[in-house]
Amino acid sequence: MRRERGAGRGTDAPAPVQRSPPGTWRLLLPAFVTWGMAAWSVAVPGTARWVLVAALLSGTLLVSTAVITRTSVRTAAGIRPRAIGASILLCTMLVVVAARIVSQEHAREDTDLAQAADAAAAIEFRVELAGFPRCSGSDGASRAWVRAEAIVPRGRVPVLLWLSETSDAGWAPGRELRVRGVTSRLPPGGAAYAIRVDTAVLAEPDSARAGLGVLASELRAGLRAAAVRQPGAELVPGFAVGDTSLVTDALDAAMQESSLTHLTAVSGANCALVTGAVVRMLALVGVGRRVRTVCAGIGLGGFVVLVGPDASVQRAAVMAAVLLVSGFGGKRAVAPPALGLAMLVLLGADPWQALQPGFSLSVAATAGILLLAAPISGALHRRAWLPQWLALAVSVAVAAQIACGPLLLLLQPGIPAIGVLANVVAGPAAPFGTGIGLLGLLLLPIDEALGGMAVLLASLPARWVASAAHLAAAMPLARWHWPEGWPGALLLAGCEAMAGLAWGLRRGFLSVPGGRRAPPRRPWQAAERTPRAVRAVAAGLAASSAGLLLGVVLVVPVGERAATPRGWAIVACDVGQGDAVLLRDPAHPELTVLVDTGDDPRLLDACLERFGVERIALLVLTHDDRDHVGALPAISDRIDAALISPTVAGERTELRAVVRQLEAAGVPTRIGGAGDRGGAGGLAWRVLAPNHGGAPTDTNAASLVLLVDAGQARVLMLADTGLEEQSRLLEVGTDLRAEVLKVAHHGSRDQDARLPSAVGAGWALVSVGAGNGYGHPNGDALATLSRAGARVLRTDLHGAIALVPDEGGGLSPWVERAGEPPPEGRSRMSVGSPRVEAWQWARRRSRNSDTTRRARPLWC
Structure with missing residues (x-):
């Protein structure tokens, strides 16, 4: 046997430099x-x-x-x-x-599509569906979307079809239809156009692909129907074929918080499970290797037909092949070339994937598992005495989290620290749910009883995963504070790089200037002492990484919380392109009114945590648009009572999503209208519009207009009213005078220019998302507010905004960040620390989720 150079000699032999095999990085x-x-x-x-x-x-x-x-x-x-x-x-x-x-x-750049998009006009054309329809949200959302390809003279153009209602089972990949709808351009990175479909006529399936798609659609519909009948089985269609239409918003939020959403998306693990099961079953009956390989390919093709030929499915199949070829990091000479080949194949098939977050996350996760899973698993097995199977499960989750962490900060704030533990606990159950769920999907058309039994069995791992998600999301410090966006991503990447350099120096893979490096570890001889310079540099890098991590995670939130005012009366939460306003009398902080929720549960929860709101005495939902009610499921357990807008014409009250969500949470609810009033302590509110008994034509016309007295401050809340509704308020002669004006509809141009002067507010709050595509806030609307003497504060520039009563009887503004110079004629605004997600200090008190201890409604 060939002996390694230096083996058996003295320890003075120079350590060999470990190099990658030739060609490792060439692809x-x-x-x-x-x-x-x-x-x-x-x-x-x-x-x-x-x-x-x-x-x-x-x-x-x-x-x-x-x-x-x-x-x-x-x-x-x-x-x-x-x-x-x-x-x-x-x-x-x-x-x-x-x-x-x-x-x-x-x-x-098809002429007809481009002209229709530029003119926002309706157009009729032929499309071929490229996937299965998906709901835009659960818990009552009625809209759906589906990817398709428009058939034009120049070729095929990827488009996104928005449907007014969920389509039937006949909508499947390969099916052609004629659609008519309004077209709009989409930014680069995916589909070229979005079409809001008015009419759609399906053609008869005239190809083998369309026929297979219809069959797959019927199988998916059968599995979905069986899961509806079985309590706790809402995750089963997601495990089996990636269908998450049954997942509630509350469960979806918990799975996002615990980093478990990938379990209900078609991933490489699903593809590996299908091919592995086919190969294993055929091997048991003595089938040869070549036949097993062919049958495994056929099984994988059938699985792709069931889940749909989306880009994510293609990525899953290709990345699964990479992981199987490389043996989860065991064959390092094969892993980098295989990953490079997978990237080239995917980019050659669809170059637009280069800008899609899913592609970046797939590459990062695969690379992390290939490069880091094996050494992390070995370290856990040797030093923490974990069993090999558990060490591998933990190492895969840790490696994927390390690799994807900086990229995830571009999509959402904070670090899901609980994600690794949640994946270790819930991950082993997902393959059982996938395998048994697929078995049930195939058995249901043959024998409904056997198929139902399979769905029942699959619901057991589904319940395990759901319980793990809820438990992980509710744990203290489940998500660590970290700045979002590119600054946060670069900061986290820097921390990881310093930690990686320190590890490489200690293991001898890297050397300090001068060529000194740690000696390799050989079990057959005594350990050599690491040079002092190597130890010093490695310790400095490790300390810098740990110090930066602890400073951002612990010190910054403490400073942020200390800078947040406690005696506020009005807060405009920064929830992006949406509304969420907190109102209270500072003398009675336990009675807080929340007007609208915005559409981002994390941003709303961060605002509530930051400003110390544990329960909501009254939730007012001014109208049913998603940017005002989308985050309702995340806070439904904290609400004592709710006031909602009137039902629009042609809609039934009991079918409204907000009504069903509030009823499911046991929240006392009533429909508001002009003349309604209520309050407690120093907080009083009155509804000015719309009138009772009417049937508004749309949700904006149904918006509740409120006049609220919060201690010594009066606030006029205009929701999403437009010129017509505001003019009607002025014509009625209602006293609209207030110190604070919540500007309507994110500052759109649809405003009555007379209203700011009639209100005479000193402060105007505009809740609007940065970089939104609607042109909000409108420059003319802002100029009108300024001419009326109002000082404008905007959440896109200032982040969260608080108005605090001062000793002189006025209001002093506090903003999360200084977006522009302070208004003239006032003292400088108090500015908090840079915008970050509020730190989870501890788990919410038990009364936050105790629906039996609701306070008396504020409308009494």
Whole structure:
């Protein structure tokens, strides 16, 4: 047996430098360059043609150089033939992807679609469905969407169809239909256009793909119906085929908080489970390897038909193949090339994936598992004495979390610290739910009783996962504070990089300046002492990483909470493009009114935590638009009573989503109208519009207009009323005078210019999302407010806004961040710490979820 150099000798032998096998990174590096080029070309239309020309010229030059260069020696220019080969590969992939982008851009600029989108006009055309319809939300949401391809003279254009109601079981991939609807452009990164469908006529299935799609749709519908009949089985369709239409908003929020949403999405684990099950069953009956491989491919194809040919399914299948080939990090020479090949295949199939978060997360998670799972598993097995199977499960979750953490901060604030534990607890149950759920899907058309029994069995792991999600989401410190966006992502990446460098130095993979490195660990000889310089640098990096992590997670939230005012009367929460306003008398802080919830449960919960709101004495839902009621399920256990808007014409009150959600939570609810009033302590409210007995034509016209006295401050809340509703208020002659005006409809241009002068407010609050696509707030509306003497505060510029009564009887503003200079004529605004998610100090007190201890409604 070949002995390692230095084995059996003294410890003075130099440590060998560990190098990667030849060719390990030769495919991965071109894949990342191609990814960057694709993202740039997609984001900047027209760039791809120049990349195509440059890649063709460079590739031609390199091929010519390779032909005349001998492969055994360096060329005169010092370029190795291996480098020439890698460069040719890169140019080839750039040509393929750039050509694909150029051809697709030509099709996407179809004249009819482009003109209809520019004019926001309706158009009729033919489409082919590219997936199964999905609901835009549960708990009463009636809208659905589906991906499709518009068939135009230039080719096929990816579009997104928004449907007024959930489609029937006939809607399946491959099915053609004629649609008519209003078209709008979408930003780069996916579908080119969105169509709000008015009419749709399905054509008869005329292809094998369409027929298979209809069959799959019927099977999915049968599984969904069986899951509805079985309590606790709402996750089973998600486990089996990625159908999450039965998942409630509360469960979905818990799974997001605990990082378990990937269990109900089609992932590489699902694909591996299907192929592994086919291979295992055939092996038991003695089928040969080649036949097993063919049958496994057929089974995987059938699974793809059931779940739909979405980009996420393609990524799952390809990344599953990468993990299986590399053995979860066990074959490191194979892993990087396999990952690079997977990236190139996916980008060649659809270059627009380069800008999709799902592609980035798939690549990051796969790379993290390949590179980090094996060493983390070994360390846990050796040092924490964990069993090998448990160490592998924990290491996979930790590796994926480390790799995806910075990217997730671009999508949501905070670090889901509980996610690793939740995945270890819930993860093993998901394969059972997937396998038994798929078995039930296939048995239901044959024998409904057997299929129902399979769904019942699949509901057991589904309940386990749901319980784990709720428990994890309710634990203290489940989500650590961390800045969101690019600053937060770079900060976390820096922490991880310092920790990784420290680990690499201690293990001898890296050296400090001067070439000194830690000696390799050999079980057959005494451990050598690590050089002092290596120990010092590694300790400094580790301490810096830990200090930065603890400082951001602990110190910053403490300072933020200390900077938040306690004696506030009015708070406009920063919930993005939505409304959520807190009102109270500072002398009676236990009686808080929340007007609307916004659409982001995390942002609303952060605002409530930050301003110390544990229970909501009265929730007012001014109207049913999602940007005003979307976060209701997340706080339904904290509400004592609710006041909702009138039902619009043509809708039944008992079928309204907000009514069903509030009834399910046991919240006393009533419909408001002009003349209604209530309050307690120093808080009083009165509804000014709309009148009782009417049938508003739409949700904005149904908006409740409130006049609220919060201690010494009077606030006029206009909800999403427009010019017509505001003019009617002025014509009635109602006294609208108030110190604070909550500007209607995020500051849109649909305002009555006379109203600000009639109100005479000193402060105008605009709740609006930064960078929204609606042009809110409108410049003319802001100018009208300023001319009327109101000082405008905006959540997109200032974050959360609080108005605090001062000793002189007025109101002093506090803002989360200084978005612009303070209004003239006033002292400088109090500014809190930079915008961050409020830290979870401890688990909510038990009374927050005790619906039996509701306070007396504030309308009494």
